[in-house]
Amino acid sequence: MLPDSARALKAELSQRLAEVPPGAVVARGSVDGSGWSGVALGLAPVAPGQVHLAVRLLARADAEVVLRGLGAAALAEVDVRVIGPVRPLTAPPPTGDDDRWSPARLQQRSRPLRPGISIGHPDVTAGTLGGFVRAPGRPGLLALSNDHVLAASDAAQVGDAVLQPGRADRGTPADRVGTLTAFQPFSPTGASLVDAAVAALDDGVQADPGDYPGGPLAPRVSDALDVDPDELVERVGRTTGHTRGRISAVEVDGVGVQYETAVFTFDDQVEIEGLTGGFSDGGDSGSVIWRSRDRVPVGLLFAGSSTGGSAGGGVTFANPLATVLSTLGVAWPES
Template sequence: MLIDSARELKARLSARLAEGFPLATASGLGGRPWTRPAIGLTPVAPGRAHLAIRVAVEDDARVLLTGLDDVVRAEVDVRVTGPILPQARHRASPPPADLQRRTRPLVPGLSVAHAAVSAGTLGGFVRLDGRLAVLSNNHVLAAEGAGAVGDAVLQPGPADGGTAADRVATLAAVAPLTDGPNRVDAAVATLDEGVTAEPGDVPGGPLGAAVPDGLEVEPDEEVEKVGRTTGHTRGRITAVEVDGVAVQYDDGVHVFDDQIEIEGLSGAFSSGGDSGSVIWRSSDRAPLALLFAGSGRGGRTGAGLTFASPLSTVLATLGAEWVAT
């Protein structure tokens, strides 16, 4: 269907969700898994899209699609994801050795974290109030909001052996995780005196200096990232403008709107510890998004889906400027 028609159908189903599924808060879930579907758009041709529906279990899809005629159902892309988790959990699979080590100067893709977090990824570099800073997620640099501005950021993260002696930056700005729909999971930490960085040291060379404002995506647009756990991986964007992405954090579920969905070209695009990675477009190396969560199911290979926030939204929220080189 035309993309405007897909947006109209998305709005209709979102309204139906609001009527049938009262918005829950993180504090009100009592540990129960979130099951409200997420809805976005899957580009299928220039100017055309299917409706993307992402559900935790099959029953949720049946409820949502009841009453839709066959013509509309043919324009709907439904995938079962299972739980969606923040990607800073330390898992058993061994990370690429070079990314988990203590490394100076700092480069994108390295293990990094708040002292109370296991390990996430240094996504890239920004300027905040004129100072060079590292960009990653709230749940990586600020411990899901439990940290405070002024706290230490370590490289490598504690899961990779980082200690107080490995301090490289100071938490400077955090996008809070709220009970209502969130737009980003992001934070920045300004580099400590004497800590050096090479922002352009990315697989394939420096990323573009311009961050696209808004995302016009071609079908199966290919993207890349470098992360602490899975290293340099390639994927394709499978949905955009995804609302209702429910992520199960330690303090409960937080919901995100206007997100980007990605699947790996071969296996998983990301795994635990890759949170905070910056995702770029393969065709022109434009930095597009900040990775923050993923599922263990879904996608053409069944290896799971990755969720990321538009980088332009991240930078605007934090008041930061992208630094490519």
Template sequence: MLIDTARELKARLSARLAEGFPPVRASDLGGRVWTRPAIGLAPVAPGRVHLAIRVAAEDDARVLLTDLDDVVRAEIDVRVTGPIVPLSSPTPAELQRRTRPLHPGLSVAHPAVTAGTLGGFVRVEGRLAILSNNHVLAASDAGAVGDAVLQPGPADGGVPADRVATLTAFERFTEGRNKVDAAVAVLDAGVEAEPGRLPGGPLAGTVADGLEVEPDEEVEKVGRTTGHTRGRVTAVEVDGVAVQYDDGVHVFDDQIEIEGLSGPFSAGGDSGSVIWRSADRVPLGLLFAGSDQGGRNGAGLTFANPLSTVLATLGAEWVAS
């Protein structure tokens, strides 16, 4: 509809809203969730808009949509947002403690490992699973399918009672060239998860192909050690990345290189973090290694497996929310 028409409809519905929902001050809420619909304009073409209605629950739009004809309803964009809350980034201290439901960025590890990061969630043969690195969930090939995964990791106080998942699959390292350092662990019965609980909200439901990642794209991650950080892709399709593990050096091809925008992008314990593109929140990499030197700011470089390669290798499907 035309912008002026939409503004008139907005004013009319806002008046109806005022009648149906009297003003409520925060002190009057008594712990209840405030579900009053929000109304705005959503551009759809030059000079034309839809009326944007945002509600916490689907039923909350009913008072506004009653008596509207089908032609007008076709020009309304209704979206259920759930409760809207202030957004903040979790601190490393929050990410390192025992947390339920599980969410990306938390400390997690095999019982024989210190601690890494729960990168995100995937489905493996229809089952919801944790995604992280081989060296985090499978102890660099020393673990076995069926082993426990703890949250938090042992370095953060995790004990057998903190078991949350079962190691399900991992890509073993080879003496030749490796593509991924990755593993998945299916959630144990009764363990709940919030895949979309990230700074800024859920990530996109699609995963970037490694070939689509361009140098200088700004990216973000949330990890167990450094929390929410921002960086820049400085190289793609990087071959010959030699990583020093406890059992020796393993070499990786076709990797993504990232440096922090201000200070380091990652540090030890951030391994397993999923990295996403700031512009569209599309996930593109699985963080697995880094250095404390190099980069334009001298704060080190971070390396990530292309997430599309990780998922294809493990036969996993990305779960955004």
């Protein structure tokens, strides 16, 4: 179906979910009593200018509630997947390898700082330094990652230390590289749009913002993602190194992410799946995602599931990078 038709159907089903009585949807409130429906809806590209409605579920039984009453023609254009719980991708234990983009290298102390390496608030295990941005009127670069990586999921204060490597990779106060400058708190009631934060680098801490696999990224950020089934993307992160995948859904609303304290819901997200297996794993949160065809950065990785990917493994969710930058009031470096 055409994207606008899919958006209309998505709006219709979203309204239906909002009106479902408590208990009618199997997954509702099953994680923490938040009332999240356990259903996310988006657009899955299938051909140039053509999409299916993406339906992502915690439990297969919820498909009947969501899709009840749809005609055969509409059901033929629905992409239903059970992805299970979605969680922020904080770090498991370190691994070993010697390649420059290997997890072992990315988990080490790295000076100058470069994209893909381990980073985190002292109270967080570790995540990934996604890249570097600039704030208008402020000299120097800011390190970009997630709220749950640099700001401990809203528990931190501006001015708190940021470590490289993160605590899970044996980072200590002696590994401080900067201070938390800004983050976007999660919405406790409505949907959030980003899980994002930035940190100012301490005096004397150097950074190489263009040191990505294959060289610097493009000096611009995509404002919108084309509905293209062959849109390949890449990222580099602390746990799985340099990986490739494809965008499997866009404009995904109702993504419920299980943080330590609660489930927070996110709208207008990007879903990515790996070409073989998963696209990311715990500790890759904060990775910047770029398009393979033109190296334009498009997303900030923040969460994922363990199932639901068509090539095995789970699916990954990312905030549109343009939304991240506008929300935090920062800009992607032009050079």
